[in-house]
Amino acid sequence: MAEGINVQSLKDGSDADYEFTCTPCSKDNIREEADKYCRECHEYLCKTCTIYHGRLNIAQQHKLLDKSDAKQGVVVARTKCHYHADRYIEMYCKTHDMVYCTMCIATEHRSCDGVNKIEDVSKQCVTQTEIQALLEETKNLHDNVKSLTVKQKQNLTAIEKQKEAIEGKLDETETKLIEHIRKLKRQTEKCLNDKYSTLKEDLVPVISVSGRTTECLKQSTKQLHTIDSLILEQKFVQIMLMKKTVKDANTFITEVAAEGTQFIDFTVNRELTDIFTIEQSLGDVTTGIVGEQKLKQRQYTLKSTKEINVKLSKDNQECYISDICRLPDGTVLLTDFNNYKVKRLNTNDSVQCVFKLDSSPTSISCVSNRRVAVKLNKNKIQLFSVGSYLSKERTIDIQNGRLFGLTMFCGDLWSSASNGVNVYSTSSNLVKSIVHDQYEKSIFKSSVQHMAVTSETVIVTDNWDGAVCLNKDGIVIREMRDSRLRCTEGVCVADDETVFLCGYQSHNIVMFNRDGNCLGELIGKDSGLLSPISMSFDGKRNRLLVGCYIKDTLFVIDLLVR
DSSP states (O other): OOOOOHHHHHOOOOOOOOSSSSSSHTTTTTOBBBEEEEETEEEEOHHHHHHHHOOOOOTTTTTTHHHHHHHOOOOOOOOOSSTTTSSOEEEEETTTEEEEOHHHHHHHHHTOEEEHHHHHHHHHOOOOOHHHHHHHHHHHHHHHHHHHHHHHHHHHHHHHHHHHHHHHHHHHHHHHHHHHHHHHHHHHHHHHHHHHHHHHHHHHHHHHHHHHHHHHHHHHHHHHHHHHHHOHHHHHEEEEHHHHHHHHHHHHHHHHHHHOOOOOOOOOOHHHHHHHHHHHHHSSOOOOTTTOOOOOOOOOEEEEEEEOOOOOTOOOOOOOOOEEOOOOOEEEEETTTTTTEEEEEEESSSEEEEEEOOOOOOEEEEEETTTTEEEEETOOOOOOSSSSEEEEEOOOOOOSSSSSOOEEEEEEEEESSSSSSEEETTTTTTEEEEOOOOOOOBSSSSSSSEEEESSOOOOEEEEEEEEEEOOSSSSSEEEEETOOOOSEEEEEEEETTEEEEEEETTTEEEEETTOEEEEEEEEEGTTTTTEEEEEETTTTTEEEEEETTOSEEEEEEEEOOO
C-alpha cells in the first residue's frame, strides 16, 4: 500500500456530502446527516440518535439545537481525536502542521514549536480561498483515486488472464512431457520385446534339444537294466549306441555351458531422470512493471587493486583461471584450465572446495540459480548442480570445446566456434551457427572469445579490438570497439549494463555504456594488470575479479561508484 494514505479517512468517505454529520454514528464509520446539536455533549445527532439521546437520564435536561442554528454560527463544532477517542481536538502543532488533542500534545509533541489552541490560530488560517482550493484539490484527488481504482482493477483482470495463460502453458508442457515419456516408454518396450524375441529364438531350440536328449538318456537307462537278457551281439550293438547317446549328451552340455546363461536387463537413463528430480519447476515465473525504467548509468573509477591467491597445495601446475562465474546468491566459481578443476571462493576470498574434472575447463556459465555449465577441452559441456558441493548432471556434445566462450541466453547455450558462435539447446541439438550478417559478411574480425549477457543481447568478444552485441536471432545490434584494446579476451556486465572489456596484449580494461559508446579506460598496463583473460563483476562489493594468463592469483579491482 502506498505511504501517506490515511486509511481511516478513506473509510470515513461516503457518496453523500452532508454539511453536518452525526457524531455517534461517525465512531462506527457511518455517515448520517445531523438533525440536532447538543451543546452540553458537543455532539451532532441524527434523527435516530436524537431519540436515544432523549431517553438517557443524564441527557434529559440537555438543550438540543436545530441544524439551522448551526448554519447561523450558534454551534461550535468539536471533533473527537482519532488516537484518544474520549478527547476532543483542541490544539494545533505548527511543527507538524496538524491538529491534536491535549493528550497527544502532552505525550508526542512536548518538544514541538508553535503549539497553540485552535481558537488562537483558526482565524488567521482558515479563509474562503483556502477552503475553495481544498475543495478543488479534494475533488481532483477523488477523481484520481477513482481513476486509479479502475486502472488497478483492469490491471488485476489482465494479471488474472496472464495467470490463466501461464496455467494453459503449464498444462501444455505437462501434456508434451507425458506424451514424450510415453513415447520413450513405447520405444523402450519395443526394444525389450525385440531383444526378448531374439533370446527366445535362441533358447527354444536348445530347450527342444535338451528335451530330446533327456528322453534318449532315459531310454538308454531303461535298456541298460535289460541288457543281460540279450545275446552277445545285441549287447555289443546296444552298448555302442548307448555310448554314442552319452557322448552326444556330454557334447550338448559342454556346448550349452560354453554359451553361458543369457539374461535381459534394463538400465535407467539417469540423465533423463536427474532432469526431473533435480529441477524444481517447469520454468521461471517472473514479474515486472510495464515501462519499467532501466537503471541509471553509473560512473566507475579505480579505487584500489590487490591480488588473492587461488593456488592449492595439491595443484600440480601453475593456475590458469580461464573463466569466472558469479551465481545470483554471490557464489564465485573459477575454472582452472591447467589443474583440471572448478574452484569455489568463500566470503573471505579463499578457495573453499574444488571439483576435479577429466579435461581442461575453458569456460563456465550460470544457467539457473543453482546450476552451472562448464565447457571442456574435450568438446563437451558438463552440467552441474551447485549445493554444498558440485554434483555432476549430464553432458552435451559440442564443437570447439578448446575455445573460450560460453553463456546461457534465452534458454540456449551459446558457445564460441572457430569463426563465430554455435547455439545449442539444452537437449544437445545444434540450433544455429552465427557467422555472417544479413549481407553475408563475416561478423567477427578475428576469433571469438568470452561472452556475457545483458537484458536484450549477448556480448561476444572479438579478439581483434572489442566486442559485438547480438540479439537472440543472431542479428548484430551494435559493436563495441576501441583502438586501445588489443586481443580482447574477457567481458563482464555491471547491473546498470555498463560493459567491461579486457585486452590480453594491451593489459587494460576499457568500459562501454549500454548503447555501445566508449566510456574510457578503467585501468591501464601501468597498474600491474598483465595478460587478463577472464572477468566477473561483483555488484555487492563493487569490484571486478580478473583472471590472468598462467598466474596463481586473481587480480581484484575495487571500484568507486557514482
